[in-house]
Amino acid sequence: MEPGIVIVGGGLAAATAAETYRTKGGTEPVTILSADVDRPVHRPPLSKEYLRGDETLEKVYVHSKTFYEKNRISLRVQTTVAAIDRVAGQVVLSGGERVGYGTLVLATGARPRTLQVPGADLPGIFYLRSLRSSQELQRAYGAAGRAVVIGAGFVGMEVASTLTQRGIACTVVEMAPRMWPAIVPPVVSDFVQRYYSEREVSFRFGVGVQTIEGDGHAERVVLEGGEILPADLIVAGVGAVLNTDLAQQAGLQIERGVVVDEFFRSSDPHIYAIGDIANFPDEVGGRLHLEHWDNALNQGRTLGQTLAGNPSRFEHIAYFFSDLFDLSVNMVGYPSGWDDVIVRGDPSEERFTVIYVKNEQVRATLMINDDEHFDAWTTLVNARQPVSSSLADRDVAPLQAVS
Ligand SMILES: Cc1cc2nc3c(=O)[nH]c(=O)nc-3n(C[C@H](O)[C@H](O)[C@H](O)COP(=O)(O)OP(=O)(O)OC[C@H]3O[C@@H](n4cnc5c(N)ncnc54)[C@H](O)[C@@H]3O)c2cc1C
Structure with a gap:
């Protein structure tokens, strides 16, 4: 059998690239290798509608269960790629198995950055990325009265809104002096922070977390300066780390993501990168890497077309959305x-x-x-x-x- 297209990663970018490749007439074998337990999901609802209990699981999945088989896409979940052997044209799985590729697509996304303070390893601190992580948080918040959310980025602000809507008293702790300082002016952050305060969300801006304490379980957050915030639940949304390790070990050019051209080709012409990990040239914005749902969707679509034989440049204005209350x-x-x-x-x-x-x-x-x-x-x-x-x-x- 010809080696075909191997996609590493089981997120939106991977699933969309495979789908578009097939719908545009691509006939080679397609294999998705995903470290996730579940088939590809849309991540935005994991901090919003789905976490709140207002959206069904079926809507969170990118495709139905039968989609992959029907479209001759071999989806292997719980399958971690440990290395890329560019000389042999193979990826090496964590168990040692080798899978050959003609074309390799890296769509490995990002993982949550973890807290680096004493007590950060106590059970009871939640991070959000996978469907399972959202389900775990959902189970835990049912019994919680007070939560501390560490980080007022997108995920932190969304989780604070969701938990508050579920009747949990939230305090958000953020090192920066205000929310989203790199992308919104004070007129926006002042407005949103006031909107949250009117809904009983408390903020601590300009202060870091010193330690997390508890008796075998995270029970309180101690801030620099000594303030103690007791919590039944602690959620950390302190940024994401790009999963570029595989690409780096394989010797691909890396610079705030995997450096690709306008067709998503990396420094190795047989290897492409899309989604959160791609550092791509944008005609209006310059060189960028974006961690947005729309970016993963449209990069997957564009690459799927290219691989199906219709070379397509990525020409798309950046877009993101969020829902806060x-x-x-x-x-x-x-x-x-x-x-x-x-x-x-x-x-x-x-x-x-x-x-x-x-x-x-x-x-x-x-x-x-x-x-x-x-x-x-x-x-x-x-x-x-x-x-x-x-x-x-x-x-x-x-x-x-x-x-
Ligand atoms: C909770 C949450 C809420 C969000 N809300 C919004 C929003 O409201 N608006 C918005 O625009 N964006 C939002 N985003 C961002 C958006 O979801 C991401 O930009 C998008 O999911 C990126 O897709 P991706 O396919 O590039 O990567 P990912 O979705 O991260 O998928 C990467 C996949 O690669 C797999 N993987 C990694 N390494 C390996 C390996 N070595 N071997 C095999 N598999 C591997 C992972 O298991 C995963 O399946 C949100 C993200 C999160 C986490």
Whole structure:
């Protein structure tokens, strides 16, 4: 049998690449090797609807159980790839088995960064990434009255909102002086933090965790400065570490991810990388790696097309979303390093848009409960549109404001 396409990783990028390859007519054997226990899932609901108990398990899976067999995709879960032998064109599994490839796709994503403080190894500290980790947290919060969430990043803020909605008193601890400082201006973080405070979420900003204590089980978080926060439940959302070890050991070029070209080809032309681990050239944003659901989906789709014989460049404006209580947050574009922002609407009405300006061009747009003009904002970011003060006027549609 010809060695075919081997995909390492069982997340959204992997599943979507395999699906698109088949739907676009690819006929080679496809094998997905995934360290996960479960078949590929959408991770966003794991901190939101599914964790809250408002979404069924079936909706969390990327594909139905029968999809893989029907599409002649061999999905091997609980299968960890330990090494890549580029000379032999094989991957080596943790048990020693070798699997040959003609084309290798790396879609190994990321894992939660772990706390590095005394007591961090006590049982009762939760991290979120896999379906199982969400299910464990769901079981644990049923009996909890008070939670401490360490980290006010996306996952931390989403979990704090979910647990609060389930009646658990949450305190969020964050080392930075405010939430999401690299990607939102104070007008946004002030608004969201106030929104949370009105819903009884407490914050401790600008302070780190010193230790976690408890009698055989994590029971309290001690902050620098000595404050003690008792907790029935501790959730850590302190960032993610890219799973680039395999690629690194194989000698591929690594620089904040696996360096790939616009077709996702790594420094070895037989090996591609997609999803969270890919460091790719973006026409508008420059070289990037993005840890977003939409990025994994669209990179998987684009690579699937290329492998099926229709070489496709990745030309896609970055997008991410989050849901925080009843706030629907949507961001298009490239927010980091903005020079200025334009606020369109009034945060006190809980519906507004923030336009990020860099070099006097529209660089990104953050919509809070305000996605009516989503497509227009995407067009303006893509066009690197020079800004106009009329963009602040809610009575003028964005495309009109710049015409
Ligand atoms: C709780 C949570 C909530 C999120 N919410 C949002 C959101 O609201 N909006 C948004 O835009 N993004 C969100 N994200 C981010 C988004 O889910 C990720 O960007 C996306 O899952 C990345 O997909 P991926 O396929 O690249 O990697 P992953 O989904 O991380 O999949 C990687 C896979 O590789 C496997 N693997 C790793 N190493 C090996 C190995 N050596 N051998 C075999 N298999 C291996 C892993 O087991 C896993 O199956 C969220 C992420 C999490 C964890």
